[in-house]
Amino acid sequence: MRNTVFRRLMAGEFGEIRAEMLAHDHVLSSLGGRTADQALEAGIPAKEVWLAVCDALEVPEHRR
Template structure:
């Protein structure tokens, strides 16, 4: 997951304003810092996303909202 994919997932699952607020203000227990601070400190976006989903009790559908299908990616590049 890239940083841009992380932010797109945040916006999609939580809504832009609320999601950005969560990422900035909610301390993620498993990481020990907020999502924004974790990203700034070099924590991989996928790890931050998983921690955010865990902390907010998101469903599996929400967790994998942007899962990329490699078969589709290959087909799109031809």
């Protein structure tokens, strides 16, 4: 998954503004205490980051 797809999925699930805030501010323990943005910058694959966000924010399986 590309970062652009990750951003599109985030915006589709949470709305553009909230998605950007979550990616920038929400720390995910499953990503080593990083935010989604930090994880992506550290080279963690976008799909792994997306699934971590989905798990943390309880996104239903059918929307992942």
